[in-house]
Amino acid sequence: MGALKLRSRLMSFVRNSDGAAAVEEQSDGVLVIENGKITAVMDASDFEVKGNALSECEDLRSCIIFPGFIDTHVHMPQLGILASYSDQLLDWLERYAFPAETAFCDPAFAAAQAEHFLHRIIALGTTCAQVFTTVHAHSCESLFSAAETKNMALVAGKVMMDRNAPEQLTQPPVPCARDCEELINRWHGKGRARYALTPRFAITSSDEQLALCGELLQGHTDVLLQTHLSENLQEIAEVGRLFPHARDYLDVYEGHGLNCSDATFAHSIHLSSNERARLLDAGAKIAFCPSSNLFLGSGFLDIQSIPRSHLSIASDVGGGTGLSMLHTCVEAYKVAQAQGQRFHPFEAFYAITAGNASTLGLADEIGQLKSGLSADLVVFDPTKPSQLAGRLGTCVDLTEELFAIMMLSDDRSIRRCYISGELVYEGTNQTWA
């Protein structure tokens, strides 16, 4: 098959040696894609100098091509409960999240929802995610299968719960660990799939289950771990009651070897300085889920207290209020503002591309427009919606442009998505705004 050549404005995000996020831009660039990988990124003028004809390229100069966006924490079965009116975390889990996850007992429903979930995230420019499925092994299986048909980089795990949840959503520790191991053996490293061990949180796992999770993590050194930590004050009090021997919330995980560089802890809002220091020392990552933290009234993450290399950004749907990573960055900006902190648009775009790729250990595969990486791309149409187009007309520099894109874009702005060099989504040409 011949190479795919796209001519467009290209933007990719890097971290400078001084630690600041920066943009690498070709205002008129060419991206060459072969066998699913980016094989060249260059200015259109250089492309011609090398003896190529620009007429070979598809002309997308009205668009911007970004690396595909990455979400480090999202719940596949909770898409249907977006916008559910409730009290805070524990009430919301009981009233909405657990019933929604119980519906996944049905394998046919789970399979249909897995497809639907991937379509929804891709339509918003997300080409890779780390995903909670449900306690049912078939829900995880379905999601991996659906991602495999798109040759999509996906990190996922079946949820581990053995108490404090509806009976249909719990499973004794030993059969649960056996199911996890089977999923790891079948999927981890198959194509672009990676497995993440997924104990929901300390409240719904006994020490025995967390111990088995730790053994699985040790036995499969490149497998990831995803869970929740220190999200809500009531939750933290309940963890203290359930684990009276633990010195704090992190200690519950730490005691079983789960505080490690393969771990992503969602939220981590209310950590003590000692917990934070231990988490960072272990090389673990925090998934900042601003729309969820605002929606569930969980609190404001102090992002200045966390080195950027340990901080990823995530939608946390359905506690989060939307799957769009750009929307998530808007909420991150507001959380920073509310604390008198800054969240620069370069940091935002870096986070949802190269930064989140690093968190998942996938920086050699995704996150930038760079030769050798997978061609997972968003073709962004800055003419939609019209509010964005109008604002871009008055922007004076890249900071203003990217900030406007982050603030004012919506699903109409996502013109196309490519995964492994294949066109997997083409947006409709709605012109109303």
Ligand SMILES: [Zn+2]
């Ligand atoms: Zn979550």
